[in-house]
C-alpha cells in the first residue's frame with residue numbers, strides 16, 4: 001500500500017516590507033518570518049525594500065534572518081528597485097519613511113515623506129499580485145496611503161489600509177489598566193480619523209467585559225480628558241522617553257492589523273483600520289479615514305450602528321477637517337484615483 005504522503009506544502013506568499021533596515025522594519029520582519037503574520041502553516045518570501053544608502057544595513061538584516069533558520073521563510077529578496085520589491089507581492093507593508101523627532105507633528109513629515117508614496121503606488125499597480133493588499137505605516141500614514149492609492153487606480157480602493165491599530169491597542173491597554181481587567185475584555189474600541197493628535201478614541205462605544213466602558217469606568221471627565229489626550233499623544237511620549245519613535249509596538253500593530261484583515265472579526269468587536277471613506281458617518285468621500293471595520297476574512301465593511309453624541313461628532317469633524325487639509329496640501333502628489 002502507498003504510504004499516506006504529507007499534505008502538499010502551501011505556496012509561499014510574497015510579503016514586501018519597505019524600510020526593512022529601519023527600526024520598525026527590524027522589529028517586523030522576524031515576526032513575519034516566524035509565522036505571526038500569515039499563520040504557522042504559510043511559507044513566505046520576504047521582499048525587503050530599502051534606499052541605496054541603507055542596502056549595507058539591509059544585508060545585515062538578511063544575514064540575521066538566515067541565521068534564524070525559520071522553517072516558514074522560503075526566500076528573501078533585498079532590493080532598492082521598487083519593481084523587484086513589489087513583484088508578485090500579496091501583502092505590501094509600506095514602512096520606509098522618515099520618523100518625526102521630538103517637537104514635530106506627524107504632518108510635518110508630509111514634505112519629506114509624501115513623495116515616496118506615489119512611485120510606490122505605481123510600482124504596486126504594475127508588479128504586485130492580483131490579490132495585493134497594502135498597509136501604510138510611514139507617517140503621516142493616512143495621507144501617505146491616500147497618495148499611494150491615488151497613484152494606483154488599477155488596484156481596488158478597498159485594498160488600501162493605513163495603521164490606526166497602534167492607537168487602538170494603546171486605548172485598550174489604557175482602559176484595561178484603569179479598570180483592572182485583562183486587555184482582551186476591552187472590545188469594540190474604534191479609532192476614528194487621522195493617526196494624529198486629532199484622532200478620536202471612541203470610549204463611548206467601547207465595552208469592558210461586555211458592559212459599556214463609560215459605565216465601568218464611571219468617570220466621563222477622565223474619558224474625555226486624560227484618556228483621550230493620552231492616546232492622542234502617546235507617540236510623542238514614546239519619542240520623548242526613548243529618543244526614537246515606537247518600533248516594537250508599531251510592528252506588533254502591523255501584525256495585528258493584517259491578521260484582522262485576513263481573519264473574521266470576533267462577534268461584538270471591531271478592527272480599527274484607516275480605509276477609504278465612502279461617506280460613512282458623514283466622513284468626506286475619498287479620505288483615508290480611521291473607522292471601525294468588520295471583516296469576514298474576504299471583504300470588509302465599516303461597522304454600522306456606532307452612536308455619536310455632540311462630543312464625538314465634534315471630534316469626527318475636527319479629524320476629518322485635518323485630513324482634508326492634508327489632502328489639499330499634497331494635491332500635486334495625488335494620482336488619477338484621488
Ligand code: NAD
Pocket residue numbers: 018019020021022023024025049050051054095096097098099100116136137138139140141163166167195245246247250
Ligand atoms: P527609521 O528611520 O528607523 O527607518 C526608516 C527606514 O526607511 C530607513 O531604513 C530608511 O532607509 C528607509 N527608507 C526611507 N525612505 C525610503 C524609501 N523611499 N523606500 C524604502 N525605504 C526607505 O524609522 P522607523 O522608526 O522604522 O519609522 C518608519 C516610519 O514609520 C516613520 O515614518 C514613522 O513615523 C512611522 N511609524 C508609524 C507608526 C504608525 O502607527 N503609523 C508607528 C511607528 C512608526
Ligand code: LMR
Pocket residue numbers: 099100106139166234235236238245246
Ligand atoms: C506612533 O504613534 O508611535 C508613531 O506614529 C510614531 C510617531 O511619530 O508618533
